Amino acid sequence: MIDLYTWFTPNGRKISIMLEECGLEYEVHPVSLGKGEQHQPDFLKISPNNKIPAIVDTDNGLSLMESGAILLYLAEKSGKLALTDEVGRWKMMEWLMFQMASVGPMFGQVHVFTKYGEGKNEEASARYLDEAKRLYGVMDERLENNHYFVGDQYTIVDIAIFPWVGRWDWQTIDLGEFPNVKRWYLEIADRPAVQKGWRIPENDQPLPIPE
Numbered sequence: 001m002i003d004l005y006t007w008f009t010p011n012g013r014k015i016s017i018m019l020e021e022c023g024l025e026y027e028v029h030p031v032s033l034g035k036g037e038q039h040q041p042d043f044l045k046i047s048p049n050n051k052i053p054a055i056v057d058t059d060n061g062l063s064l065m066e067s068g069a070i071l072l073y074l075a076e077k078s079g080k081l082a083l084t085d086e087v088g089r090w091k092m093m094e095w096l097m098f099q100m101a102s103v104g105p106m107f108g109q110v111h112v113f114t115k116y117g118e119g120k121n122e123e124a125s126a127r128y129l130d131e132a133k134r135l136y137g138v139m140d141e142r143l144e145n146n147h148y149f150v151g152d153q154y155t156i157v158d159i160a161i162f163p164w165v166g167r168w169d170w171q172t173i174d175l176g177e178f179p180n181v182k183r184w185y186l187e188i189a190d191r192p193a194v195q196k197g198w199r200i201p202e203n204d205q206p207l208p209i210p211e
């Protein structure tokens with residue numbers, strides 16, 4: 001059984017979607033970021049960087065923070081949503097690192113400066129939005145010749161990127177300018193496990209669907 005500590009944010013949703021997809025039994029423990037619960041001493045014992053998501057596997061007592069590590073662990077434990085041949089495994093690592101090092105941090109800054117801080121710091125907003133658009137271009141090119149990020153198979157890389165692209169409206173991005181990303185997004189948004197995982201922990205934010 002997996003104890004999932006999470007909130008309804010892009011990084012949190014990666015793991016609720018993954019758990020819905022891979023079918024492992026889990027229990028949700030909401031950590032309200034608005035109330036500052038990520039700083040509580042009990043939570044810091046499992047997530048020393050005071051961020052969600054985090055998990056505890058009650059089968060072996062292992063606790064993990066960092067969504068990339070958690071996705072890899074759950075893929076290995078369930079035997080699902082990962083490539084296991086040598087080349088495929090390393091391409092999966094490559095694009096997972098791309099998400100963790102670029103898409104997540106840069107899109108996160110767009111949310112801070114372009115959505116929540118609109119008009120407060122034009123230079124920072126433009127800098128991060130330009131970088132986000134460049135990253136959308138990289139993803140669009142990748143998806144031109146690959147059905148998913150790592151070839152023909154839906155993997156943890158798609159799950160890692162999906163909730164960040166799902167905030168294209170917050171990022172003032174027109175997905176119509178990135179047709180391959182839009183095609184990929186619409187297909188994944190149609191998956192029942194993704195729709196369920198988006199709503200965990202219980203929240204009233206519908207899964208955004210572009211026209």
Ligand SMILES: N[C@@H](CCC(=O)N[C@@H](CS)C(=O)NCC(=O)O)C(=O)O
Pocket residue numbers: 009010011012033038050051052053065066067068100104
């Ligand atoms: N690299 C981390 C980032 C996690 C992260 O930034 N989580 C945010 C929510 S999306 C958070 O918990 N923020 C609370 C805080 O910084 O106090 C991961 O991928 O798990």
